[in-house]
Amino acid sequence: MSTVLEERPAAADAIQKFTATMMIRRFDPDVDTEPRWQEFSVEMLPTDRVLDALHQIKWEQDGSLTFRRSCAHGVCGSDAMRINGRNRLACKTLMKDLDISKPVYVEAIKGLPLEKDLVVDMEPFFASYREVQPFLQSSSKPEKERLQSAEQRARFDDTTKCILCAACTSSCPVFWTDGQYFGPAAIVNAHRFIFDSRDEASEVRLDILNDKEGVWRCRTTFNCTEACPRGIQVTQAIAEVKAAVLRGRP
Amino acid sequence: MTSSTIEAPRSPRPVARKRRVNWEKWGWLYMRGSGVLLIVLIAAHLFTNLIAGQGGVKAIDFAFVGGKWSNPFWKVWDTLLLWLALIHGSNGMRTIVNDYVSNPKVRKTMLIALLASSVVLLLLGTLVIYTFDPCPAGSLPSDLPSFCPAQ
Ligand code: HEM
Ligand code: SF4
Ligand code: FES
Numbered sequence: 001m002s003t004v005l006e007e008r009p010a011a012a013d014a015i016q017k018f019t020a021t022m023m024i025r026r027f028d029p030d031v032d033t034e035p036r037w038q039e040f041s042v043e044m045l046p047t048d049r050v051l052d053a054l055h056q057i058k059w060e061q062d063g064s065l066t067f068r069r070s071c072a073h074g075v076c077g078s079d080a081m082r083i084n085g086r087n088r089l090a091c092k093t094l095m096k097d098l099d100i101s102k103p104v105y106v107e108a109i110k111g112l113p114l115e116k117d118l119v120v121d122m123e124p125f126f127a128s129y130r131e132v133q134p135f136l137q138s139s140s141k142p143e144k145e146r147l148q149s150a151e152q153r154a155r156f157d158d159t160t161k162c163i164l165c166a167a168c169t170s171s172c173p174v175f176w177t178d179g180q181y182f183g184p185a186a187i188v189n190a191h192r193f194i195f196d197s198r199d200e201a202s203e204v205r206l207d208i209l210n211d212k213e214g215v216w217r218c219r220t221t222f223n224c225t226e227a228c229p230r231g232i233q234v235t236q237a238i239a240e241v242k243a244a245v246l247r248g249r250p
Numbered sequence: 251m252t253s254s255t256i257e258a259p260r261s262p263r264p265v266a267r268k269r270r271v272n273w274e275k276w277g278w279l280y281m282r283g284s285g286v287l288l289i290v291l292i293a294a295h296l297f298t299n300l301i302a303g304q305g306g307v308k309a310i311d312f313a314f315v316g317g318k319w320s321n322p323f324w325k326v327w328d329t330l331l332l333w334l335a336l337i338h339g340s341n342g343m344r345t346i347v348n349d350y351v352s353n354p355k356v357r358k359t360m361l362i363a364l365l366a367s368s369v370v371l372l373l374l375g376t377l378v379i380y381t382f383d384p385c386p387a388g389s390l391p392s393d394l395p396s397f398c399p400a401q
Contacts, residue, residue, distance in 0.1 A: 177349045216274035245275065 020044050020100050022053050024065065025107035026117050035114065039103065044095045050083055050106065051090040054118075067118035074229060077165030081118050082107045087167040087227040109170035111179065125166045128182045132190035132208055137201035146198040156195040159188045159237050161230040168224035168234050180213040184224035184234045187215060191237040194250050202250045210245045218242070277341055284338040291331045313397050316384035325379055332375045340368040 020042050027035040040061060042053045051069055058065045069079040072091045079090040084098060084105050098104050112120035138146065162185065169175050169183035190209055194202045209215045215238060224234035244250050298318075303309050318324040343364055351357040385398035 174349070177352075210272060210275055212272060212274050214274070216278045242278075246279075 015045060015047075017043050017045060018100060020053065020095055021103040022057065023103040023105045024054075024057070024117070025105075026065075027108075027114055028064070029116060035107075037105075044100075046094075046096040048095050049091055050081075050088075050093045050095060050098075050104065051079060053095060053104070054090060054106070065118075066116045075163065077163030080109055080165040080167040080170070080229070082109055087171045089165060089167070089229045092229055109166060111170045111172070111176045112166070120170075122166060124179060125169055125183065125185065126164075128169075128186040129164065129189055132182070132186050132205055133201060134189040134193060136193065136196065136199055137204075138198060139200055148197055152197040155197070156192050158232050159192040159195075161232055162188050162192070163230060164189075165229060167227040167229055168232075171223040171227040173221060173223065174217050174219055178213070178217065181217045182209065182211075182214055184218075184238060187218075187238050187241055188232060188234055191241050194241060194244060202244075203248070206241070206245050206248070206250075209241060215242045215245060277345075281338060281341060284334045287330070287334055288338065291327065291334065295327070295331060312384065312395055316382070316395070316397075319379065319382050329376060329379055332379070333372060336368055336372055336375070340364055 022040045022042055023037050024040060025035050026032070026038045040057045042056045044053060044056075051072060054065065054067055054069075058067075067079065067081070067090070069091060070076040071078075074089055074092040077089075080087055081090055082088075082105075083090065083093055087109055090106070095104070106118065108114055108118045108120050112122060112125060115121050140146075164185060166185060168188070169185045172181075172184055175181050175183045187209060190205045193199045194205050218235075218238050220235060220239075222235050224238075225232075225236070228234050299310055299314075300306055303314070319328075344361060347357060347360050347364065351360060385394055
């Protein structure tokens, strides 16, 4: 084991810093009429993420760069952005996994009103979310635990993982052209309760989603499933809700 | 901080979505139902027209169609094909118009034009299938195709 200690300096040298070019789509509503691309150079370690590149720009080069982030560990869902044309979380995307020989393009997610740089107005997204009544509804008083079998819990396990980052909804071409569409995230969160054996309002939610702007707008593009940083099978969840609407029960 | 200092939500709930009779579910089901039937109808249509009849695409002419429509089986087959595919196609176009046309007036105009043209094509097509007569009585022999007895 002693040899390991001796080798350590050599191993540390092996971690090479590299320079990456970041192309950020900037927009300042006070100055710009149109968004514009701005180039930055950043010094990165292979273990750095796109979020670290953004931090380096904001902290060392241009303090006016505006973006959301909170947890920096893929939990809070605040830093979904379009990186090289794909929706991802900046805090879960390693620089070394991108093609560094070319500039890395970073822009705000699409389909929601752009406010500044990488920040969009999330309100339309949350409005749809609220409309599906994403909370447990039960007539019995919560005096003791509401029991559920492991199988009943597994039925909706996948959709409990959503962090409301909007990567799915803002990757959906139907949502891009029709902002009235509920969008994949709202349907995922409806699915979470529709298939929960403890909930008593499934029919209400199925009725809400059996709307002109509900599940039938989905065209099975699979963009949402590809975008989801939590690996949720979004398109499958939507298909299950469609089938439940047709049955009239979960 | 007391709750009275918490401001009201920045923007109110969007205007309540209208709860009217909802055709989207039936449209969705129709696209799938007609799609499955169309696979069978189109496959058989292509097979009889292009493969079974040896001559391939060059063998399809007025006489070929006349021959097929003398058989009630193909009349019904082609009527089904016409109605299912045309309604399927125009409902699909309706979806695409709803996708891309954001101006409500232009959208309404295009949807009405789509509906009108589909109705005209359906009626005209059905009329042709059931009134088709390759050798109408009383025509000039020079106007008739070669296979007619009057020729
Ligand atoms: C082989 C038989 C066919 C099958 C299985 C089929 C199936 C489908 C399905 C399932 C959809 C709905 C897609 C969605 O909602 O996401 C669709 C859409 C559509 N179909 Fe067909 N179809 C067939 C033939 C046809 C024909 C012959 C036409 C033209 C007359 C046509 C025109 C359309 C159009 C315009 C759309 C809308 C496209 C869109 O939603 O972007 N299809 N088809
Ligand atoms: S389903 Fe996935 S992509 Fe969509 S909001 Fe939830 S975590 Fe984000
Ligand atoms: S910063 Fe919280 S998910 Fe990325």
